[in-house]
Structure formats: C-alpha cells, structure tokens
Amino acid sequence: MDIEIITIGDELLIGQTVDTNSVYLAKILAPLGFQISRKTAIRDQADAIKNALSESLTRVNMVLITGGLGPTNDDITQSVLQEYFNCGVRTDETVLNHLKEIFKNRDPRIFELNKKQALLPDACITLFNSQGTAPGMLFEHNHQWIAAMPGVPGEVRAIMEESFIPYIRPKFNLGLTQHRTLTTLMVPESVISHKLQHFESNLKGASLAYLPSYNAVKLRLTQTHHSLTQADFNGYWEQLKVQLGDWLFDDAERELNEWLVYQLKQRNYRIATAESCTGGFIGNQIVRVSGASDVFPGGIIAYDNRIKTELLHVNAQNIMTYGAVSAEVAEEMVTGVCERFQTEVGIATTGIAGPNGGTLEKPVGTIFIGIKVNEHINVTSHVLRGSRHDFMIRAFNTSMKLLKEML
Amino acid sequence: MDIEIITIGDELLIGQTVDTNSVYLAKILAPLGFQISRKTAIRDQADAIKNALSESLTRVNMVLITGGLGPTNDDITQSVLQEYFNCGVRTDETVLNHLKEIFKNRDPRIFELNKKQALLPDACITLFNSQGTAPGMLFEHNHQWIAAMPGVPGEVRAIMEESFIPYIRPKFNLGLTQHRTLTTLMVPESVISHKLQHFESNLKGASLAYLPSYNAVKLRLTQTHHSLTQADFNGYWEQLKVQLGDWLFDDAERELNEWLVYQLKQRNYRIATAESCTGGFIGNQIVRVSGASDVFPGGIIAYDNRIKTELLHVNAQNIMTYGAVSAEVAEEMVTGVCERFQTEVGIATTGIAGPNGGTLEKPVGTIFIGIKVNEHINVTSHVLRGSRHDFMIRAFNTSMKLLKEML
Numbered sequence: 001m002d003i004e005i006i007t008i009g010d011e012l013l014i015g016q017t018v019d020t021n022s023v024y025l026a027k028i029l030a031p032l033g034f035q036i037s038r039k040t041a042i043r044d045q046a047d048a049i050k051n052a053l054s055e056s057l058t059r060v061n062m063v064l065i066t067g068g069l070g071p072t073n074d075d076i077t078q079s080v081l082q083e084y085f086n087c088g089v090r091t092d093e094t095v096l097n098h099l100k101e102i103f104k105n106r107d108p109r110i111f112e113l114n115k116k117q118a119l120l121p122d123a124c125i126t127l128f129n130s131q132g133t134a135p136g137m138l139f140e141h142n143h144q145w146i147a148a149m150p151g152v153p154g155e156v157r158a159i160m161e162e163s164f165i166p167y168i169r170p171k172f173n174l175g176l177t178q179h180r181t182l183t184t185l186m187v188p189e190s191v192i193s194h195k196l197q198h199f200e201s202n203l204k205g206a207s208l209a210y211l212p213s214y215n216a217v218k219l220r221l222t223q224t225h226h227s228l229t230q231a232d233f234n235g236y237w238e239q240l241k242v243q244l245g246d247w248l249f250d251d252a253e254r255e256l257n258e259w260l261v262y263q264l265k266q267r268n269y270r271i272a273t274a275e276s277c278t279g280g281f282i283g284n285q286i287v288r289v290s291g292a293s294d295v296f297p298g299g300i301i302a303y304d305n306r307i308k309t310e311l312l313h314v315n316a317q318n319i320m321t322y323g324a325v326s327a328e329v330a331e332e333m334v335t336g337v338c339e340r341f342q343t344e345v346g347i348a349t350t351g352i353a354g355p356n357g358g359t360l361e362k363p364v365g366t367i368f369i370g371i372k373v374n375e376h377i378n379v380t381s382h383v384l385r386g387s388r389h390d391f392m393i394r395a396f397n398t399s400m401k402l403l404k405e406m407l
Numbered sequence: 408m409d410i411e412i413i414t415i416g417d418e419l420l421i422g423q424t425v426d427t428n429s430v431y432l433a434k435i436l437a438p439l440g441f442q443i444s445r446k447t448a449i450r451d452q453a454d455a456i457k458n459a460l461s462e463s464l465t466r467v468n469m470v471l472i473t474g475g476l477g478p479t480n481d482d483i484t485q486s487v488l489q490e491y492f493n494c495g496v497r498t499d500e501t502v503l504n505h506l507k508e509i510f511k512n513r514d515p516r517i518f519e520l521n522k523k524q525a526l527l528p529d530a531c532i533t534l535f536n537s538q539g540t541a542p543g544m545l546f547e548h549n550h551q552w553i554a555a556m557p558g559v560p561g562e563v564r565a566i567m568e569e570s571f572i573p574y575i576r577p578k579f580n581l582g583l584t585q586h587r588t589l590t591t592l593m594v595p596e597s598v599i600s601h602k603l604q605h606f607e608s609n610l611k612g613a614s615l616a617y618l619p620s621y622n623a624v625k626l627r628l629t630q631t632h633h634s635l636t637q638a639d640f641n642g643y644w645e646q647l648k649v650q651l652g653d654w655l656f657d658d659a660e661r662e663l664n665e666w667l668v669y670q671l672k673q674r675n676y677r678i679a680t681a682e683s684c685t686g687g688f689i690g691n692q693i694v695r696v697s698g699a700s701d702v703f704p705g706g707i708i709a710y711d712n713r714i715k716t717e718l719l720h721v722n723a724q725n726i727m728t729y730g731a732v733s734a735e736v737a738e739e740m741v742t743g744v745c746e747r748f749q750t751e752v753g754i755a756t757t758g759i760a761g762p763n764g765g766t767l768e769k770p771v772g773t774i775f776i777g778i779k780v781n782e783h784i785n786v787t788s789h790v791l792r793g794s795r796h797d798f799m800i801r802a803f804n805t806s807m808k809l810l811k812e813m814l
Contacts, residue, residue, distance in 0.1 A: 011618040013443040014433050014586065014627070018425055022448070026421050036420040038455070039448035041429070044616075048445070055462075071597035072617045073607055113597045131792065133597070152619065154793040179421070190478035190520045190540070200480055209451075210479045211418040212559065220421070273687075273708070279694025280680075280687030283708045287686025288795060290762055297711030300718075301680070301690045304704030307748065311707075311718070341714065355697055385538065386561045388695060 001172065002037040003029070004056040008049060008068035008077055009151060012041045021066050021156045028160055030179065032169060034062070044068050049080045053146070061144045067151035069134040071114050077148055078121065078137070085139055087123035095126060095135050102133060125167070131158040138164065178223040180237055181211075182251040183259075184244060185401040189217050192247065199243050204228070206236055214386075214393045216249075216256070249404065256400045257285040263407060264295040264345065269373075272341035273299030274312055274333040276324065277351035277367060281392040282399065297341045302333065312336030325350050327368050327379045334370035334377060346372040347399050353388045365391060369399050373406040408579065409444040410436070411463040415456060415475035415484055416558060419448045428473050428563045435567055437586065439576060441469070451475050456487045460553070468551045474558035476541040478521050484555055485528065485544070492546055494530035502533060502542045509540060532574070538565040545571065585630040587644055588618075589658040590666075591651060592808040596624050599654065606650050611635070613643050621793075621800045623656075623663070656811065663807045664692040670814060671702040671752065676780075679748035680706030681719055681740040683731065684758035684774060688799040689806065704748045709740065719743030732757050734775050734786045741777035741784060753779040754806050760795045772798060776806050780813040 005025060011017040019041065026036050037060060042048040044067070056063045068077035082089065096118035103111035117133050120126055127136030127147065136149040136159040145168070149159050184192060189212045200208050205228030211218040221240060223233055241248055250259050264271055273283040283299040286292050300311050305324050308314040314332040322328045333348035351367030358364035363383060370379045380402060384394040412432060418424040426448065433443050444467060449455040451474070463470045475484035489496065503525035510518035524540050527533055534543030534554065543556040543566040552575070556566050591599060596619045607615050612635030618625040628647060630640055648655055657666050671678055680690040690706040693699050707718050712731050715721040721739040729735045740755035758774030765771035770790060777786045787809060791801040 010616050010627075010629075011625075012429075013446065014437065017618065017620065018427055018430050020425055022419075023425050030421065037450060038459075039420065039446075041446035043444060052445075070617075070619075072600035074614075074616050109601075110595065110598055113601045154797055157794075188517065191517055193479035194516075194520045207481075209417050209481050210477075211424065212477075213424065218418075220417075222417075275687075278691075279699070279703075280682075280690035280706065280708065281694070283687035284685075284691050284799075287688075287708070287710065287760075290795060292686070293710055296686075298708040298714045299687065300707055301687065301694070301705040303694065303700055304748075307705045311747070340718070341711075353694075387564075388697060390561055392691075 001034050001062065002060045003034050003062040003064065004060050005036055005039045006049075006052050006056060006063060006065045007039065007041045007151070008044050008065060009041075010043055010074075012067070013043060020153055021151065024153065024157060025064060025066075025160070028165070032165070033172070044074050044076055046076060046080045046083075049077065050084055053084065057144055057146075063144075063146050065146065065148040066156060069136075069148060069150040071117060071133065075134075081124075081137065081139065081146070081148060082121045085121065085123045085141060087121050089119045090122040092118050092120050092126050092135065094128065095120070098128070098130075099133060127159045127163040127167075129155050129159050130162055131155045135159075136163065138167070178233055179220055181218050181220045181253055182241070182244075183249045183256070184217045184219065184247045185249045185397055186215050187217065187247045192217060192219070192244070195247075196240070196243055199239060203236060206233060208240070214390060215384075215397050219244075249401065256397060257289050260400060260403070261286065261289040261292055261295055263404075265291075267344075267407070269345050270295050270297060270341070270343040271345040271347065272297060272337045272343040274337035274346065274348040275299065275301050276303055276308070276333070276349055277353045278349045278392050278395050279303060282347055282349065282396050285396055297343065300337060300340070308333060312340070323362070325352055325362055325366060325368060327370075327381065330368035330370035331377055331379045334372045334379075338372050344374055345403070346370070347403070349395055349399070351384075351391075351395070353391045355388075367391075367395055367398075369395065369402060371399065371402050371406055373403070376406055378402060378406055408441050408469065409467045410441050410469040410471065411467050412443055412446045413456075413459050413463060413470060413472045414446065414448045414558070415451050415472060416448075417450055417481075419474070420450060427560055428558065431560065431564060432471060432473075432567070435572070439572070440579070451481050451483055453483060453487045453490075456484065457491055460491065464551055464553075470551075470553050472553065472555040473563060476543075476555060476557040478524060478540065482541075488531075488544065488546065488553075488555060489528045492528065492530045492548060494528050496526045497529040499525050499527050499533050499542065501535065502527070505535070505537075506540055534566045534570040534574075536562050536566050537569055538562045542566075543570065545574070585640055586627055588625050588627045588660055589648070589651075590656045590663070591624045591626065591654045592656045592804055593622050594624065594654045599624060599626070599651075602654075603647070603650055606646060610643060611639075613640060615647070621797060622791075622804050626651075656808065663804060664696050667807060667810070668693065668696040668699055668702055670811075672698075674751075674814070676752050677702050677704060677748070677750040678752040678754065679704060679744045679750040681744035681753065681755040682706065682708050683710055683715070683740070683756055684760045685756045685799050685802050686710060689754055689756065689803050692803055704750065707744060707747070715740060719747070730769070732759055732769055732773060732775060734777075734788065737775035737777035738784055738786045741779045741786075745779050751781055752810070753777070754810070756802055756806070758791075758798075758802070760798045762795075774798075774802055774805075776802065776809060778806065778809050778813055780810070783813055785809060785813055 124137040132155040134150040139146040205225035209220045313336040334346040338346035348370040354364035531544040539562040541557040546553040612632035616627045720743045741753040745753040755777040761771035
C-alpha cells in the first residue's frame with residue numbers, strides 16, 4: 001500500500017536539519033507492506049499544511065505527518081488538523097500523568113507551560129509518546145488514515161514502535177513487497193550496469209535499482225508484481241550474485257560497520273585503529289555497532305607526528321624522509337597499534353583530507369591505508385574525492401574492501 | 408523568491424539514503440534571496456516526475472531537480488524532461504571531452520558505456536559537472552526555470568557553484584531575506600519559549616523559529632517583511648540575546664565543533680580526547696573542522712579497561728572499586744590524556760551507550776564527562792536519552808556546555 005509522508009518545519013527547508021525520520025519510517029514500514037510513494041517537506045504555515053494534506057489524500061489513503069507538534073508558538077500542526085477535521089478538544093489523562101511524571105522534579109512552572117500538550121483533538125486516537133512531551137495523533141476519516149507525530153527522531157521511533165505499529169498492524173493485511181539489497185565496493189556504477197544489462201532485461205515481476213553512495217553501490221532487487229513466486233525471486237537473487245562475482249562485497253542487509261563487527265566476531269579477532277587523517281571516524285564506525293566492545297579494545301587518533309612516534313612507535317626518521325603521509329608511516333602505524341592493543345587486526349590511515357595541504361606529488365585526497373591481519377600487512381595508496389566528510393566515508397569504505405581481501 | 412526542489416529516486420523513499428543535497432541547496436541559495444518553499448521526494452517513475460514538476464510549476468517559477476541522471480537504466484530524468492519539453496538531442500562537445508579525460512586511463516569499453524551522457528536535450532543549457540560524468544541541465548520555458556542535476560552530493564556542489572549560480576545570479580536581483588541563528592544548550596524548548604513570549608508577540612516584520620536538535624535548541628530570527636529596517640532587525644537580535652542571558656551558548660552561525668576549534672585557537676590552547684563510550688565521536692567532531700590540526704594533536708579511544716590503565720594511567724584499583732563508568736575513572740582519564748598529549752584542555756568520557764549494559768544504579772545512557780582546562784578539572788555525570796547515535800551527539804553537546812563554563 002502506498003503512503004505519503006509530509007514533514008513540517010522551516011528548519012527542513014532552510015538547510016538546518018537533515019531529515020532522518022523519513023529514512024527510519026521507510027525502513028520500519030516496508031516489512032508491513034507499506035511503501036512510501038512521496039515525501040513532501042513544507043513550511044510551518046497553516047495553508048501549506050492543509051494544501052499538502054489535501055493533495056496527498058487524493059493520491060493515497062495513509063499520510064504520516066512529522067513535525068510542528070510541541071509547546072512553542074511555531075508548532076501549529078495540531079491546531080491545523082483540528083480545523084481540518086473540524087473537531088473540538090479533550091484532555092488525555094494518560095498524557096497528563098506522563099507530563100506530571102516528566103516534570104515532577106523540576107520547577108512546577110515548567111509543568112504549567114507543558115500541560116497544554118495533553119489537550120488533543122477529540123476526533124483522534126492518541127499515539128502515546130514515551131520519549132517526549134508531545135503526543136502523536138491518529139485520525140481515521142472517510143476510510144483514510146492520517147497520523148501526526150513530533151519531529152524529534154527518538155520520539156518518532158518511540159511512537160511508531162510502541163503506539164502506531166501495534167495499533168495499525170492488525171487492521172491491514174498487506175501482501176509483502178520483497179526487497180533484498182547487496183553491496184558492491186569500488187566498482188563504477190556504469191560498469192556494473194553494463195555487466196547486468198542482460199540480467200536486467202530478463203527480469204519479469206522484479207526490478208533492480210542502483211543506490212550509489214560514495215565508492216559503494218548497493219543493488220536492490222525488488223518484487224514488483226505479486227505473481228512472482230518466492231522461488232523465482234530467489235532465483236533472480238542467486239543469478240545476480242553469480243553475475244557480480246568478485247564485485248559482490250556483502251549480500252546481507254547491513255552496513256559496512258556491521259559487516260566488519262560480524263566478520264571479526266566469527267573469527268574471534270579483535271581490531272585496533274590508528275587514525276591520522278580520518279581522526280576517529282573509523283573507530284567511531286566500529287563503536288556505533290552495538291556489541292562492538294567484544295572486538296574493539298580501542299584506537300589512537302594520531303593527528304600529530306609526535307603522537308605517531310611516541311604512542312605508535314613510528315620511526316621519526318621515516319617521517320622526516322618519507323613524510324607523515326607515506327606508505328612507510330602507514331605501515332609502522334598499523335604495526336604499532338596492533339602491538340599496543342594486542343589485536344590480530346589493525347587499520348591505519350595517514351593522508352590529506354583537505355581542503356589545504358595538498359602537493360603536486362600528494363594532492364588533496366591522498367591517503368595511505370595500512371591493514372594488518374595476523375602477520376600480513378598490506379599498505380596501499382588512494383586518491384579519494386570530495387569534502388573532508390566524503391573523504392572519511394570513502395576511506396572507511398576502501399579500508400573495508402582491503403580488509404576483506406585479507407581475511 | 409520561492410523555489411521548489413524535487414528529488415528523484417527510490418533510494419530516498421525506501422530509506423537507504425539520507426537526503427543531504429536539499430540541506431546544501433537551501434544554505435547556498437538563501438544568500439541569493441531564494442527560499443525553498445517545498446521539497447518533494449518521488450520515485451524514479453516517468454509519471455511521478457511529470458506530475459510533480461507540473462504541480463511545482465503551478466506554485467513557483469523555479470524548480471531544482473536532483474537525481475535520476477546517470478548511466479544506468481533507472482536513470483530516467485533526462486528522457487522524461489526531453490519529453491516534457493518536447494525537444495530533441497544534441498552532443499555537447501565539452502562534456503564529451505570531459506568524459507574522454509575521465510576515462511582515458513581505463514578500459515576503453517568504460518568510456519563507450521558512458522559517452523551517451525554527452526547527449527543532452529537541445530532545449531537546455533548545459534550545467535557542466537566537473538566532479539562526475541553526468542552533466543546538469545537548465546531549461547528556461549515560459550519564463551520559468553527548471554534545472555536538473557545528478558544526486559551525488561559532491562556533484563551537486565560542483566554544478567551549483569561552478570555552473571548554476573554564476574549563470575543565474577546576474578539574471579535575478581532579489582531582495583535579501585535575513586536570517587540569523589544562535590544556539591542554546593541544555594535548556595528545554597518550552598522553557599525558552601515561555602521566557603520569550605513577550606519578545607515574540609512584539610516582533611513586527613520578523614519571526615522567531617525554534618530548531619531543537621538533541622539537547623541543543625537553535626533560535627532563528629527571520630525578517631518576514633521587506634519594510635523592516637536593518638536597524639530594527641539588529642535591535643530585535645540584540646533584545647533576543649539579552650532575554651536569553653546565560654542560556655545563550657553561541658551567537659555565530661556555526662556548529663558546536665566550529666565553535667570549539669575557534670575558542671581554542673583564540674586562546675592558543677590544544678585539546679586531547681580520551682573516549683570510552685563515545686568511541687572517537689568527539690575526536691572526529693574536532694577533525695571535521697578544517698584547520699583542526701592546529702589545536703588537536705589527537706586522542707585515545709579507550710574502549711577496553713586495559714587501555715585505560717596502560718595508555719591513560721588510570722588506576723586499575725579504581726576501576727575495580729568504582730567501576731569503569733565512574734567519576735574517579737573519568738577524572739583519571741582526562742588527567743592522563745592531557746599529560747600524554749601535553750595539552751591544556753582535555754575531554755574524557757566513560758558511560759553506557761546501550762542498548763545493553765545498564766544497571767539500576769547506572770542505567771543505559773549514564774555518562775561521566777571529565778573536562779580539564781589547565782589545572783582545573785570538572786567531572787559531572789549525566790543520563791542521556793536515545794539510541795547509541797543520539798547518545799554520542801548529546802555527549803558531545805553536553806561536553807561543549809561544560810567546557811564553555813571552564814574557559
């Protein structure tokens with residue numbers, strides 16, 4: 001079933017907030033058989049909200065609205081919906097008690113400022129928000145469903161998982177649309193596409209999408225017609241993997257950092273990081289995976305040369321002779337960090353993230369990556385494109401590719 | 408002038424890509440007097456693209472389209488626009504030469520797969536893409552402007568800054584809409600809103616927006632009517648800051664990590680990080696700022712207790728007695744890292760990021776933050792809400808607040 005998302009708030013249009021809610025909503029709703037067919041971001045203006053909602057309801061029967069619910073003057077979603085559905089207000093006692101609980105140890109005036117959030121349109125079902133003060137609302141109107149939630153990511157998650165989904169799931173019995181996604185690394189999209197031309201043109205009841213992101217391309221196989229059998233879908237999936245051969249990096253639905261932690265756990269290996277130019281990015285990718293402590297004792301952010309020599313035992317003479325951005329230094333960094341942290345696996349980076357510091361010989365984007373797995377060390381150099389942020393992501397992706405070849 | 412953005416691609420709807428382009432476009436276009444009034448994300452289907460474009464053109468006279476331009480079969484934006492504007496194709500020699508240059512050292516078959524990207528609609532102006540293979544396109548039609556670009560962030564930036572803006576700027580002479588934004592930390596939105604009630608109700612020709620993000624709330628003052636003088640706008644801005652008093656964290660348009668690097672440079676201080684539960688996040692926030700190397704020699708990701716004792720000289724007995732997540736350990740970590748890295752300033756974190764590992768006494772989200780500035784050390788404990796990712800952002804924000812109080 002197609003649904004639409006409307007996000008409300010100037011901050012989404014003025015470039016001060018990246019909308020991560022929609023990504024979450026898409027992921028959590030897909031397995032229930034809901035596909036997001038359109039997302040619209042609008043200003044927090046009453047007319048814009050009403051028009052967008054009316055338009056969406058001509059195309060689909062379920063609309064999720066995020067943002068514009070809260071205690072401040074620019075939070076107008078609730079009053080707009082009240083007007084739209086032409087209804088009065090009621091006090092929700094559960095919400096009122098929840099607000100009392102949240103503010104019980106604080107100045108009572110703060111509770112007074114917030115208690116109006118327990119006043120809800122009488123035409124809606126309350127979507128309880130355990131993580132915040134503004135509840136969500138669910139309207140059923142002319143066999144159409146409209147839900148509104150505050151825009152804070154943690155609160156969206158709580159409302160969806162604790163209130164919306166448990167309530168809505170039994171009411172819809174939707175045929176599943178299957179998706180499966182795999183990851184390729186460091187192969188250009190055009191090259192993959194050429195290789196898969198024949199495969200793609202023979203797909204019946206399924207389609208393939210290319211999702212390029214930095215130097216990774218994810219390929220998503222989607223069932224597009226319900227007549228496709230499970231066996232046929234699986235057949236396509238296997239064919240796709242055979243076609244890709246060595247280009248296939250991972251065929252599980254997970255991010256590269258999850259792949260890494262999984263692979264290390266499987267082998268009972270631990271990893272340490274020695275990062276100069278990526279400054280903690282790789283270590284932080286590992287720590288983002290719950291359970292990372294089993295495989296990651298830690299790492300060193302060795303931005304300064306003195307730290308490279310003192311903590312990682314890089315030979316100061318090598319820094320003088322070859323420069324801090326060199327294969328020799330990357331090799332000594334990875335050796336040093338594995339020794340320090342007593343790990344089987346290590347990753348070291350040294351490079352020029354830019355925008356300044358490049359030379360003719362070593363332009364901005366140059367990076368030496370050292371990888372160590374047991375006794376084997378592999379040091380390679382790369383030139384990665386993009387901003388400082390892009391550089392770090394590409395460096396992490398590249399190091400995963402290099403590490404996989406050594407495992 | 409209001410403009411709209413249309414982003415094309417299933418990946419934006421299926422939850423596999425966060426749309427960062429819109430944020431960039433909003434930021435770069437605001438100073439030219441363009442405001443984004445709506446963003447629409449749609450599937451890469453011809454009808455969806457045509458309908459969204461038609462709808463946008465009933466509301467505004469400029470539409471920017473991103474995504475769906477590239478060498479693969481799911482890249483249909485160009486053919487849809489050709490049909491929409493009912494035009495033929497031409498070969499752009501500049502683009503063709505650029506493609507030759509990109510692929511000159513690679514298998515010639517890769518060039519063959521890509522050279523069709525030099526075929527462009529004959530009704531458009533080419534928006535040259537120095538960072539990639541797919542050029543952008545700009546159509547002028549019935550006094551309306553429609554630009555299309557590929558979706559890769561680095562390519563959007565290159566096309567906007569090197570082609571679109573230089574071309575479009577002289578054609579529009581737009582009155583500026585002023586925005587100014589300041590940052591508050593660790594004060595609830597409802598409390599700020601209450602305090603500013605009177606200030607807000609007296610605003611004429613200007614408005615105030617609340618942009619909450621984790622435990623930070625940004626406040627944006629916007630000129631809403633062109634009759635407001637610069638002096639009045641400045642007057643409102645100064646009043647706002649007086650009202651906020653101590654709650655004001657920073658009145659410059661910058662992120663917290665930029666604030667940090669600036670403050671340290673001003674004082675000729677250097678900083679080192681010792682991170683357990685935040686695993687490199689804080690160090691990486693610093694490294695993301697260009698020029699960070701002047702103030703940041705590096706840090707230690709001390710996830711494992713052995714690393715805490717060996718590299719940071721935390722007393723093993725203290726870990727036994729008080730636990731790794733304790734004020735005593737945070738204090739020793741920050742002392743140890745400042746000594747190691749010979750810095751005036753240090754930040755140390757130890758806590759429980761979750762989702763597991765919490766106890767009754769120290770629930771998930773507990774963190775001890777140690778801050779050292781010269782001889783002063785301050786250790787505080789906090790309980791931070793949200794996912795592992797939220798936890799790290801809140802920990803960084805909180806430590807900036809604590810650090811500011813000590814500077």
